[in-house]
Amino acid sequence: MALRRNRGPQRPVQAFSAADCRAGTAPTAIRIRVEHVSWSRPATCDGEPWYPVIGTEINSSGEETRRITILVRGRLLSLLVGNVGRWRP
Numbered sequence: 001m002a003l004r005r006n007r008g009p010q011r012p013v014q015a016f017s018a019a020d021c022r023a024g025t026a027p028t029a030i031r032i033r034v035e036h037v038s039w040s041r042p043a044t045c046d047g048e049p050w051y052p053v054i055g056t057e058i059n060s061s062g063e064e065t066r067r068i069t070i071l072v073r074g075r076l077l078s079l080l081v082g083n084v085g086r087w088r089p
Contacts, residue, residue, distance in 0.1 A: 011033050011034060011035065012033070013031050013032065013033050013058050014031070014032055014033075014034055015029055015030070015031045016029065016030050016032070016070075016072055016073075016076065017029050018030075020072065020073045020076055021053075021070045021071060021072045021073070022045070022050065022070060022071040022072075023068065023070040023071075030057065030068075030070065031057065031058040031059075031060075032053070032055040032056065032057055032058065032068060032070070033055050033056045033058060033064070034053055034054075034055045035054050035055045035056065036053070036054040036055070037051050037052070037053050037054075037072075037077055038051060038052040038053075038054075039051060042074065043071060045071070045073075046073075048073065048074060048075065049074035050071040050072060050073055050074060051071065051072055051074055051077055052069060052070075052071060053069070053070050053071070053072045053077070054067070054068075054069050055067070055068060055070075056068070
């Protein structure tokens, strides 16, 4: 039996509406387990900062479907845990 690497606790799944993310062919909403936010690389859209987010897309039955990179409206990311485990202000 092969050992699997311990990736730590699972991050919560976040849901973003199509108006709050840019994912190429955006569905009406996207559910993603956020793994990394590039806080140092914001883009400006609609007069506010948007950040690249890397994560795993989760389908309606809770299964992981694919790794995805999207742009998310910055004000929605302020309550997510930062990359070092601290809450980002």
